[in-house]
Amino acid sequence: MWKCSTSKNFLYRLPLRKSIAQMLATLNLLKTKIAIESERNFKFHCVMSMHESLDSIATAFKIGETFSLKRIVLLQLPPFYKNEERRKRIEEAENLWFKIVYPDPLLREAWKFLLEKIERSCQKTIKKLLNRFDLIIAVSRAIPSEMGEEWFNKVISLDPGVALSNEDARLINRILRRTKGKDRIVILGTAGPKKGLIEGLIAWRYILKSINQDYKLQVTGNIQPNILNRLNVFCQKLGLEDKVLFTGFVSREKRLSLIAKSKLMIYPSHVDAFPYTVLEALNLKTPVVAYDIPALRIYYNNLDGVTLVKESDIEALAQKSVETIENRHVNVETPKIVKTWDDIMDEETSLIKKFVTR
């Protein structure tokens, strides 16, 4: 049943391939082929996109249109931002990323120009397509608030639509029982341009000036080899070559164990709806220092163990991190989210059922 064509390969080494294809394919959705297995040839009642990315939304839209199905989308992140200040901050984070990943200024400007054009076009298309969906669900009320007032009545927020799954809750309890104290580790909660990876590394240089030199910053998550090389060069320039460890993708258990052993999680993300990583950290009794963005402010502000600093203020991020690391008695409060994962799933599926059967 599962086949992976080896003779026909997408040009997976071509830079910007995803962005270019996103734009071109969406410009002409009709030429995009959708293959559905013949043995599953029965009636669908609806189509749902589980992501806010253009490829997912456009695919769901096309399936809905072709088979006359009701269209549903679940937004897990804001697909666009109304607030200009927020857009500016995200753009700055991307520019910083470009500076490190493309050191050649000419090439960098060319990529930036192209990417900006593509992104603008993609966002326009997403807005257009979203307006033609029948039901828009968001996993957090931060999402419509970031999208702008005109979406408040169109989007149904689960508020929040994320909680620890039963499986993860069990795993976290097991890890907590076997973890004895914290090591000299700080974990960077994210890896990616809009997730503030570069800002996290810069903050780490400031932090190391004030704390014990034995500390190591660990970054989990997949990073493409060519980008990892650039990041390593950047770390060398900052004098952090043996102070940062990029672990690559690690299993959930290993990642959660690492968070449990860490003194602190630095979370300089610019884009989020309801950060699951922060929820994991707090449940593992690891304090978090993060940017004050709507998703963090709505769900985690005023909790013991969470410190929010002004978005893009790297110095404040470093300063608060130092204070947290040096504080021997940091109290970490687990968020009081009344909904369980089962409650959320009941709410989500009943929304879908009501909508499909009406």
Next chain:
Amino acid sequence: MTEINMAMVAMPFLYTGGTYRALLSFKEYQKRDINPFLILPWTFNFNAPEKMEKDIRFLIENGIGRCGNVLLPRIFYIDFR
């Protein structure tokens, strides 16, 4: 209508918070009378063949049957035969 057949466009993997939630939703919907049938969006095809094979193995191990996928126009592909 007791059961709903849903075409679910998703990337249900462990890579990010979003893909992980899609994976959890896929499993939970099945318990609540919604039959999700996975359709992988076209960015799935943008990865190296080894990664695609690894991801497909992951889906099989998690009991997720793929129902379909999306192919971009031929211009995006090269035939190495």
